[in-house]
Amino acid sequence: MDSYELFKEDVKSIAEAFSRIDRNETIRLISHLDADGISAASLMIKCLNNDNRKYSITIVQQLNKEVLTEVAKEPYKTVVFTDIGAGVANSIKEILKGKTVFILDHHEPEAVDMKEESILMANPHKFGIDGGLEISGAGVVYLFASCLDEKIKEFAHIAIIGAIGDLQENNGFSKLNNEILNEAISGGKIKIIRGLRLFGAQTKPLYRVLEYCTDPYIPGVTGSESGSIQFLYSIGINPKNGSSWKKIGHLDNEEMKKLVTGVIMKRLNEDKPDDVLGNVYLLRGEEHESPTKDAREFATLLNACGRLGKASLGIGACLGDKKIKEKAIHSMDSYKKEIVNAIKWFEGNKENEFVIKGDGFVIINAQHMVMHTIIGTLASILSKSNSFKENTFIMSMARLVDGNTKVSLRISGRKKDFDLKQVIDSIVYGIENCEAGGHANAAGAQIPSEKEEEVIEKAKEVLGKFAMEEKVL
Ligand SMILES: [Mn+2]
Known part of the structure; x- marks a missing residue:
């Protein structure tokens, strides 16, 4: 058997173990807060609903000792983690001793003695499969649920949404995701077309779509309403249709060509200027x-x-509840505004004391001025924006209300063979009460706010050193 078959066999045996759990038990479900985590939770809920099981769910941004200690006190005997947990397997083993734990995750697992029978982990990394690229957390839950419930196939598209949320799509998918995609296509859930990858393209005025377009990033247009309107005029497109704003659907063929060329021209200095075109998954x-x-x-x-x-709105949207979906759409609009505000804040403050620039790195400390849940997104956008040289470390920080600070680490350009998780580990190493997590291409940490200065000083040293080594190589 190859590693893929071994992985699927392992998932199957874990699913079988799950099916033996007493039907009267309430299952404790904990999932990650991002798009993949919400997709994963939705698939798990669908599976539990179809099986008439009871459950209690919580969505968390980070799985730290505090959360685990709370869960340990609860009466539930079975805990299921989706899209989270692999990185803290040892803490889970220690703190949730006595409970049966299922970890359905695609993050790199922490080395842990898995002979421990009460912890069952479905994870591609166990079989040398790259969970960062080949399958999402939602994908792992999908494979798991498929072993228990044929009907879950109707929700294959949710696993694809999770994979897209975790940036695993790059003009197509790799093996495991691709298998799931094919199930979604043959089940009539997804159709692929080739087109402009612009957010909100279907519904919003064109100038807004361009202003709010962060991936691909359009220099001079992203984050700027006036920049966007001027851009449209400059390429010969009137942003208005009489008295109302033009939408992308209103463009004729000629205008569409102008738009595509115009956006590519704006992006000539970017890594992949024509990244605006790609697969659109409808x-x-x-x-x-x-x-x-x-x-x-x-x-x-x-x-x-x-x-x-408002993760529950996301879950409702995945499960197909129309009213909840409406509310979720409202949330998305305010989220987009928050991101644009974060970009504007950065643009307005990049020359002052909130932004430290070093050789090969930049450290952004937004304190309370950017939401902590958005600070990582800001770093991701900047890493793709060509604002910094290729292979510049971008470390961003923002405060939570509870006395902690969220730290995010990205690297500019699209280099994949650099392990950011390892870099963040060395930054917080030895500094008390810091917890790091993440992947090779997107990592982060939570630190006590009073340690910000210490972490920044250490980061300057560590990032400087890694950046130097990078140059030598
Ligand atoms: Mn994930």
Whole structure:
């Protein structure tokens, strides 16, 4: 058997163990707060609903000792973690001793003695499969649920939304995601077309779509209303249709060509200027003009719900509840505004004391001026924006209300062979009460706010050193 078959066999045996759990038990479900985590939770809930099981769910941004200690005190005997948990397997083992724990995750697992029978972990990394690229947390839950419930196939598209949310789509998917995608296509859930990858393209005025377009980033246009309107005039497109704003659907062929060329021209200095064109994954079950028609936008919607503390709206949207979906769409609009505000804040403050620039790195300390749930998104956007040289570390920080600070680490350009998780680990190493997590291409930490200065000093040293080594290589 190859590693893929071994992985699927392992998932199957874990699913079988799950099916033996007493039906009267209430299952404790904990999932991650991002789009993938919400997709994963939705699939798990669908599976539990179909099986008439009782459950209690919480969505968390980080799985720290505090959360685990709370869960340990609860009466539930079985705990299921989705899209989270692998990185803290040892803490789970220690703190949740006596409970049966299922970890359905695609994050790199912490080395842990898995002979411990009460912890069952479904994870591609166990079989040498790259969970960062090949399958999402929602994908792992999908495989798990498929072993228990044939009907979950009707929700294959949710696993794809999760994978898109975790940036696993790059003009197509790799093996495991691709298998799930094919199930979604043959089940009539997804249709792929080739087109402009612009957020909100279906529903919003064109100038807004461009202003709010952060991936791909359009220099001089993203984050600027006037920049966007001027850009349209400069390429010969009137942003208005009489008295109302033009939408992308109103453009004729000629204008569409102008727009595509114009955006590519604006992006000539970027890594991949023509990244505006790509696969668009349309959800067949969604209405034509709905912002949830495009799987990429659906992922953004879920992210928005999570980041704004309204994950349950995201779950409702995944499960197909129309009223909840409406509310989720409202949340997305305010989330987009928050992101644009964060970009504006950065643009207005990049020359002052909030932004420290070093050789090969930049440290942004937004304190209370950017939401802590959005600070990582800001770093991601900047990493793709060509604001910094290729391979510049971007570390961003923002405060929570509870005396902690969220730290995010990204690297500019699209280099994949650099392990940011390892870098953040070395930054917080030895500093008390800091917890790091994440992937090779997006990592972060939570630190006590009073340790900000210490962490920044250490980061200057560590990032400077890594950046130097990078140059030598
Ligand atoms: Mn994930």
